[in-house]
Amino acid sequence: MTVLALLDGTIVDHTAPLLRADDLGPLRGDGVFETILVVDGRPRELGPHLERLARSAALLDLSPPPRADWERGVEAVLGAWREPGEMALRLVCTRGVEGGDGTPTAWAMGTAVSPEVLRRREQGVSVITLDRGYAPDLVERAPWLLLGAKTLSYAVNMAALREAARRDADEVVFVATDGSVLEGPTSTVVLAEGRHLRTPPPDSGILVGTTQLALFRAAERAGFTTSVEPVGVDELVGADGLWLVSSVRQLTQVRTLDGRELPDTGTRAALHSELTDLLASEYRV
Amino acid sequence: MTVLALLDGTIVDHTAPLLRADDLGPLRGDGVFETILVVDGRPRELGPHLERLARSAALLDLSPPPRADWERGVEAVLGAWREPGEMALRLVCTRGVEGGDGTPTAWAMGTAVSPEVLRRREQGVSVITLDRGYAPDLVERAPWLLLGAKTLSYAVNMAALREAARRDADEVVFVATDGSVLEGPTSTVVLAEGRHLRTPPPDSGILVGTTQLALFRAAERAGFTTSVEPVGVDELVGADGLWLVSSVRQLTQVRTLDGRELPDTGTRAALHSELTDLLASEYRV
Numbered sequence: 149m150t151v152l153a154l155l156d157g158t159i160v161d162h163t164a165p166l167l168r169a170d171d172l173g174p175l176r177g178d179g180v181f182e183t184i185l186v187v188d189g190r191p192r193e194l195g196p197h198l199e200r201l202a203r204s205a206a207l208l209d210l211s212p213p214p215r216a217d218w219e220r221g222v223e224a225v226l227g228a229w230r231e232p233g234e235m236a237l238r239l240v241c242t243r244g245v246e247g248g249d250g251t252p253t254a255w256a257m258g259t260a261v262s263p264e265v266l267r268r269r270e271q272g273v274s275v276i277t278l279d280r281g282y283a284p285d286l287v288e289r290a291p292w293l294l295l296g297a298k299t300l301s302y303a304v305n306m307a308a309l310r311e312a313a314r315r316d317a318d319e320v321v322f323v324a325t326d327g328s329v330l331e332g333p334t335s336t337v338v339l340a341e342g343r344h345l346r347t348p349p350p351d352s353g354i355l356v357g358t359t360q361l362a363l364f365r366a367a368e369r370a371g372f373t374t375s376v377e378p379v380g381v382d383e384l385v386g387a388d389g390l391w392l393v394s395s396v397r398q399l400t401q402v403r404t405l406d407g408r409e410l411p412d413t414g415t416r417a418a419l420h421s422e423l424t425d426l427l428a429s430e431y432r433v
Numbered sequence: 434m435t436v437l438a439l440l441d442g443t444i445v446d447h448t449a450p451l452l453r454a455d456d457l458g459p460l461r462g463d464g465v466f467e468t469i470l471v472v473d474g475r476p477r478e479l480g481p482h483l484e485r486l487a488r489s490a491a492l493l494d495l496s497p498p499p500r501a502d503w504e505r506g507v508e509a510v511l512g513a514w515r516e517p518g519e520m521a522l523r524l525v526c527t528r529g530v531e532g533g534d535g536t537p538t539a540w541a542m543g544t545a546v547s548p549e550v551l552r553r554r555e556q557g558v559s560v561i562t563l564d565r566g567y568a569p570d571l572v573e574r575a576p577w578l579l580l581g582a583k584t585l586s587y588a589v590n591m592a593a594l595r596e597a598a599r600r601d602a603d604e605v606v607f608v609a610t611d612g613s614v615l616e617g618p619t620s621t622v623v624l625a626e627g628r629h630l631r632t633p634p635p636d637s638g639i640l641v642g643t644t645q646l647a648l649f650r651a652a653e654r655a656g657f658t659t660s661v662e663p664v665g666v667d668e669l670v671g672a673d674g675l676w677l678v679s680s681v682r683q684l685t686q687v688r689t690l691d692g693r694e695l696p697d698t699g700t701r702a703a704l705h706s707e708l709t710d711l712l713a714s715e716y717r718v
Contacts, residue, residue, distance in 0.1 A: 152454050165450035167459050169437050169540050174452055174527060177462020177586040208588065209595055242459060255454050279575045281567040283610070290564045292596040294589050301462040301586030303493065304579055310494055311577040325568075 149231045151258040153224035155217040162257065171253055173242025177301030179252070180204040180212065183334075185359075185395040186235040186258065189226055192395065192431055194219075196358040200298065201239060207297035212241045213254050221256035234261040236396045242300065265396055272401035273318035273392065277381055278308050280322035280330050284352035284378070295353030305333035319392055319402075321384070324352060329379040332392045335400075336360040337379070340389035340419050345374045352378065359427075360393045366426040385410060389419040399424050434516045436543040438509035440502040447542065456538055458527025462586030464537070465489040465497065468619075470644075470680040471520040471543065474511055477680065477716055479504075481643040485583065486524060492582040497526045498539050506541035519546040521681045527585065550681055557686035558603035558677065562666055563593050565607035565615050569637035569663070580638030590618035604677055604687075606669070609637060614664040617677045620685075621645040622664070625674035625704055630659045637663065644712075645678045651711040670695060674704040684709050 152162035160166070172178040182197040191197075198215055205212040212218075218239055229235055241254040287295040294301075308320045321337055322330040329337050329348050336357030338347045345367055350356045364374040384390055390402040390410060401420050402410060410416075437447035445451070457463040467482040476482075483500055490497040497503075503524055514520055526539040572580040579586075593605045606622055607615040614622050614633050621642030623632045630652055635641045649659040669675055675687040675695060686705050687695060695701075 150455065162454060165452055166454040167450055167452040167456070169447060169451040169525070169542055170435065170544075171452070171459065174456065174458035174464070174585060175466070175523075175525065176591055177584075177588050178591050179459070179588075181460070208592060238460075240454070240460065257454055259455075278577055279571075281571045281575050281578050283566070286564075286566045290566050292563055292589065292592045293566050294592050299462075299588040300459065301588035303462050303464075303582075303584040303586035304577065306457075306461055306463050307493065307577045307579050
């Protein structure tokens with residue numbers, strides 16, 4: 149099932165064309181997006197997602213529709229959704245028609261979370277590390293590279309996932325030229341050392357993870373300590389737990405890294421179970 | 434004027450929507466494109482452009498429509514075009530609908546070359562250099578970064594041009610971390626040292642320039658020598674001529690670099706005039 153809504157709240161046929169051929173979204177990958185998990189009709193972290201969308205748009209000098217419009221589109225999708233199970237809700241905004249008046253093209257679109265994503269959440273994933281080609285201090289000196297903005301220009305992220313498939317792996321962790329861990333193509337990296345959680349810093353040119361923020365919040369309340377600091381790729385194997393975290397995949401455990409089984413220090417399964425419950429508890433009514 | 438054609442040769446209203454909201458073009462910038470200059474109804478370098486489109490698609494594991502389909506779309510646009518002057522003809526191909534059967538979404542679209550482009554061709558441009566953030570040997574060790582593929586993920590290229598505008602400049606030359614010259618966001622860099630033309634090598638992660646190739650071919654016939662080799666950013670100022678070269682901008686002279694007027698060694702205007710004529714002579718019937 150797919151439900152497509154315009155930001156005036158109209159539901160439109162998702163199989164009918166929506167964008168012009170001269171829209172800067174398809175022509176240039178020029179726009180921003182967010183993906184939000186909806187469980188039992190309730191979108192998770194909608195506020196932080198809308199705030200991040202606004203931050204991405206600002207990095208692109210793009211004026212997105214106001215928050216009330218997004219909320220209207222979201223409500224329309226939620227109201228028209230008729231399936232049980234989880235929904236991935238995408239909010240997309242392009243720069244609009246080339247040479248036009250600057251009005252962005254925007255929509256909200258809900259699709260069912262795929263069985264494959266759910267299976268990986270249960271069973272974990274095999275991951276390869278791939279060189280992202282830049283130094284972690286690049287973001288500050290080269291804002292035009294849009295590092296840290298969630299843009300529609302995701303061809304490289306998709307190519308990285310195809311490279312993983314070619315190597316019989318499920319997922320990717322990007323690594324900077326100095327060997328520090330960045331992020332997955334569509335996820336945040338989180339590792340545990342005992343009851344301490346770590347994730348790499350956004351100033352290394354990666355996206356701030358809305359789900360990682362929610363996880364850290366929940367974990368801190370349960371007595372975990374957390375830090376946002378550089379992580380060396382060599383530290384991943386020795387961690388007590390390693391996850392790819394995102395809205396739709398939630399906490400997905402990394403099982404193997406570059407073909408090597410991650411050693412179970414005895415606490416891996418228990419940690420995963422505890423953190424998964426803690427994150428879920430954030431959304432219990 | 435804009436003329437939009439499908440690859441079956443149908444002309445369609447370019448103001449009507451063509452792409453679905455779940456097309457991987459707008460969702461992920463996942464696709465490839467080419468821009469071809471059409472003068473007096475004749476497309477320039479159509480063959481090399483179609484070959485480059487196929488190479489880009491191969492780097493993305495994308496199966497583009499066959500050449501005959503592109504040619505049918507091109508013919509349709511050319512047949513429906515009713516204006517004097519030059520046309521920019523874009524060929525665009527996305528990966529198609531997400532979760533679909535893999536059929537790409539493709540179209541051919543002609544628009545008039547803007548007066549601004551023509552003005553810059555006459556008067557030259559002011560250029561800033563911007564850090565592209567990667568080393569020139571990256572392309573070989575990280576093919577998943579799609580360096581050298583002309584993808585629809587051009588948000589960074591567009592952001593670089595906005596950065597130029599912010600600094601009161603027209604254009605950008607990207608520079609690698611070792612100080613070597615790469616390319617413009619939508620152009621190839623060519624410099625002259627006397628009657629020798631140079632351009633940076635594609636294995637530094639840049640696009641092979643179809644217009645640069647045509648220029649070198651024409652120049653060699655007129656007695657110029659040429660080389661494809663690394664160019665240091667420090668070499669640009671001292672050159673006898675410096676151009677941004679692309680299909681639509683043809684040979685556009687660089688007038689200032691990072692705010693500094695390029696010194697006229699006395700031959701700049703003559704060289705520009707001679708090379709412009711040589712390139713044009715490639716297409717004289």
